[in-house]
Amino acid sequence: MRRPRAVVICYPSRDRQGAGASLFRAKGLASMLVDRYRQLLTAYVDGELSSRQRRHVARLLHRSPEARQLLRQLQADSHVLRQLPRPPLPSDLTSPVLRSIAERRLAPGQRRLAQTAAATAWMGPLASWATAAAVLFLLGVASYLYFAASLEPEVKTEMAQQQPGPSVADLHPKEQGTTPAKDDKTQMASRDQPAAKIDRPSAVNPPKVVTHRGDGSKPNAPDKPPSPPKDETALTDRLEMFPLKRVPDLLPVVVKVSDLDGESVRQQFIAELGKDSGFRLELPCTNGAKAFDRVQKAARTLHIGLIIDKQAQERIKLKWRVNYVLYVEDVTPEELTRLLRQIAAEDRKSAAGKPAEAQIDRLVLARMTARHRKELSVLLGVDPAIPIPSAAGPLGADPRKSLADATARQVGQALSGQGVTLRPESGKPPEHIALVLAYNLVRPSPGSDEIKHFLEGRKPVRAGTLRALLVLRGGG
């Protein structure tokens, strides 16, 4: 038995027509056919179908009474439109048109010219403004060059004399007729004053280009002791430039974590950690959840307690391949290095015989910049750089809070499974507490119970220790 090939009748829910056809969805015959068939029917009424499409319409009409009815209606509408009377022109327009041409003095091509003029009309004011701006700019440049060139060294000296700080006599004793012996004393005295570090051009001799050197020595003053390098002003022939300053080397360091087992690399790494009090470590891994598993094991081995934020707990439980962050304070460079080495060791253990399971390879060590601190503030809800108020009493209890409150909170956290603190296997209290968060800067969870718990348990940092933000970059 042959089955019908085309399904003609359809429901409005299958209608994929655009928003402009919303009128037809509510009711009416048109809404009962899919849009493709309706397009065929309207094009059929227009007489703009190919022979193949016409055959398709014929089949459609043969099978669907709705299509037949809609086509009849569309054809009737078109017929009525065609039959609408053609209203006669009330009056001949020839004379009015020619009169208008004469009165308005129109000419062929005038409209195009007018359009061009309209299109470029906006350029007039713009050109005026541009010209005015250019003239002002040139005047400014010319004035600057004129005054810069015409300003005599004497005037500059007078200006320098009017400025507060050491006098010109202090700066140029020879020119004021002082003796050489007194000269040296004056020079030494002037060097002792902070403002005297600024070199100024001589009032008599033409100014020379002074090149700043890293060692602070000056090529034209071999007898003079080298001046301190910082806050030195660089002088060009005419213009006084901003003082050059040394900036700390903030370039990150890339280290293969397993190389930390080597003595020399380890010592270099520890030395690097000793250069600052805050670091951000980026640990790229293929699976954040698996990498965190290594961190957990390493922390347990090294007696580091982990406070895991609820959001992070959920992700770990579901083994989500997301990024995690571990924040720890008051650790020495050696302790942090030991943790990293242990993480690498746990990774090797977990990936033994399965190289694809290895998560830890290299890490990027960078000093904690203002941007990193801001990032940390977003995650924690507070700036950890702010000193901890010494509210806790001698026994570590906060006298501002009742013991009942603290106990109730801890019991509640224990019952709800929050605030997981992993105790080391030995049962000893943890040497350090680290906070684990999901690394989600878009939807952070500052102010969570776990973060509060961590922040409340913070202690004033010891000298020589640092804070570290370890990012496990293992998002899928």
Place this chain on the structure above:
Amino acid sequence: MSADDQRLIAECLQGDTAAFGVLVRRYQERLYHSVYRLVENAEDAQDVVQEAFLNAYQSLDGFKGDALFFTWLYRIAVNTAISLKRKHRAMARLETRKNGEHTIEPPDPSASSRPEYALEQSEQGTRIRQALSRLSPEHRAVLVMKDMEGQKYETMAEILQVPIGTIRSRLHRARLELRELLEQSEQEG
């Protein structure tokens, strides 16, 4: 383009306005019919046609003769009519909001705009005129061009300066929208 049209245009460009008068006389009736169905008002239709001729005269040197002169003229007229209808629709919307009532564009009361034809007087004719007047200017234009002028998709695309696919879809929507409006009108009546 016919050779006669070409000759007349050349004369116009040489400054002979009388030659343009011949072109006006030749095409004004046909142009008026189409424009009248677009604006549904005799006075507006006359104004649109007159303005279209004046615009055409001023742009005559830009006419390259690639298409029929009437097609070119018709394009100018249709665009002028659509612009006029858009303005009217905007004003009608403002009035509707002001009064808080739904208003349909009122039929032109002037006698000249209501030719005494039997179909025009019939219920069916009145209904379709009202439905047509409620269509958007773009939809109305394609229906008038197709059903009343008998233009092909290709010519319509050239006149409206849109792709043929746009003409096809506009006509499709216009026909279905007209059908829906007529069904509503039948149910209300």
